[in-house]
Amino acid sequence: MPLAESDLSAFLSRLEAVAREAGDIAMTFFRPGARTAAAISYKGGGSPVTEADFAVDRFLFEEMRLLAPQAGWLSEETADSEARLSREDLVIVDPIDGTHAFTRGDERWAVSIALVEGGRPVAGVVHAPARGETFTAARGQGxxxxxxxxxxxxxSSLAGARVIAPRPLHERIAxxxxxxxxxxxxxxLAxxxxxxxxxxxxxxxSSPNARDWDIAAADLILEEAGVALAEVExxxxxxxxxxxxxxxxxxxxxxxxxxxxAIARTVSKGISWS
Structure with missing residues (x-):
C-alpha cells in the first residue's frame, strides 16, 4: 500500500538517519587524499569493490528490512533475484557510489538509497559524508x-550552459x-x-550502462528540484x-x-560505446 504523505515524511526522516549511519561506517575506512584503509578486490569487469562497500551493504540490508519489510531489494553489491519483480515496493541502494573515488581518498562518493512504489521512487537520500552533504526528497514534498x-x-537558455558528458562526446559538444x-x-553518478x-x-x-542503483534516489531528488532525468531513447x-x-x-x-x-542524440550519433 502506498505511503500517505505524513507517513512518507516520517519514512524519509528515518531513511536519512539510516543513510547517515551507513556513511559513518564507510568513513571509518575513508582516508582523505590517501588510499582507503579497506581491502580492495575487483569485479569481473575490472571495477573495484572494497570491504567498506560490503559492510555498508550488509548494514543497509538489515536496516531496510526493518524499515520497509514489504519491499524487495536491489543493490550493487548483492546478487540480484527475480523475486523482487513480484513486489510492489523495492529498496534500491548503492552502498558506495563512486568506489574509485573512495579508494583514492577523493571525497566525491555517496551512499544512495531509494524506496520505489509502483515503479517510481517515492523517497530518496544521496548522502556524501566526506563532503558533509545530504540530499533528500520525498514524492510531492520537495x-x-x-x-x-x-x-x-x-x-534561462542552454547558451553557455555547463555539461558533464562522456569524453567521446567532448569534441562534438565543443x-x-x-x-x-x-x-x-x-x-x-548520483x-x-x-x-x-x-x-x-x-x-x-551519461554514457550507457548505468544501473538503477546509480540513479534511483537522484532521480527523485532531481524531480522534486525541478530537474528532469530521462533516457535518450x-x-x-x-x-x-x-x-x-x-x-x-x-x-x-x-x-x-x-x-x-535532442543535443545528446546528435552528438552521440555513430559513437561506439563498447
Missing part, C-alpha cells in the same frame, strides 16, 4: 540539501551552436546528477524492471530537457 529546500535551477561548456566529471540542483553544473549526459524512467541496466541518460532543468535530449 528536495533538500542539509535541510534547506532546493529551488528549481535559474537557467562545436555546438549553443556554446555549451564542459564541466569536470564527478566520479559518483552526485553528478544531484549537483545540478545546487548549480555546480547545468546538464549531465524511451519515455519516463521506471524501476523494478527485469534489467537494471540503462541506456544513455540525460539530466536537465525541466524546461530544457527536450532540447538537451
Amino acid at each position: 528536495a533538500f540539501l542539509n535541510g534547506a529546500r532546493l529551488a528549481p535551477p535559474e537557467l 562545436h555546438l551552436p549553443q556554446n555549451i561548456g564542459l564541466a569536470p566529471r564527478t566520479p559518483s 552526485l553528478r546528477l544531484v549537483d545540478i540542483a545546487v548549480g555546480r553544473h547545468d546538464l549531465v549526459i 524511451g519515455g519516463a524512467l521506471t524501476y523494478n524492471r527485469r534489467s537494471s541496466k540503462r541506456g544513455m541518460l540525460v539530466a536537465a532543468p525541466k524546461p530544457f530537457i527536450e532540447e538537451t535530449l
Whole structure:
C-alpha cells in the first residue's frame, strides 16, 4: 500500500538517519587524499569493490528490512533475484557510489538509497559524508540539501550552459551552436546528477550502462528540484524492471530537457560505446 504523505515524511526522516549511519561506517575506512584503509578486490569487469562497500551493504540490508519489510531489494553489491519483480515496493541502494573515488581518498562518493512504489521512487537520500552533504526528497514534498529546500535551477537558455558528458562526446559538444561548456566529471553518478540542483553544473549526459542503483534516489531528488532525468531513447524512467541496466541518460532543468535530449542524440550519433 502506498505511503500517505505524513507517513512518507516520517519514512524519509528515518531513511536519512539510516543513510547517515551507513556513511559513518564507510568513513571509518575513508582516508582523505590517501588510499582507503579497506581491502580492495575487483569485479569481473575490472571495477573495484572494497570491504567498506560490503559492510555498508550488509548494514543497509538489515536496516531496510526493518524499515520497509514489504519491499524487495536491489543493490550493487548483492546478487540480484527475480523475486523482487513480484513486489510492489523495492529498496534500491548503492552502498558506495563512486568506489574509485573512495579508494583514492577523493571525497566525491555517496551512499544512495531509494524506496520505489509502483515503479517510481517515492523517497530518496544521496548522502556524501566526506563532503558533509545530504540530499533528500520525498514524492510531492520537495528536495533538500542539509535541510534547506532546493529551488528549481535559474537557467534561462542552454547558451553557455555547463555539461558533464562522456569524453567521446567532448569534441562534438565543443562545436555546438549553443556554446555549451564542459564541466569536470564527478566520479559518483548520483552526485553528478544531484549537483545540478545546487548549480555546480547545468546538464549531465551519461554514457550507457548505468544501473538503477546509480540513479534511483537522484532521480527523485532531481524531480522534486525541478530537474528532469530521462533516457535518450524511451519515455519516463521506471524501476523494478527485469534489467537494471540503462541506456544513455540525460539530466536537465525541466524546461530544457527536450532540447538537451535532442543535443545528446546528435552528438552521440555513430559513437561506439563498447
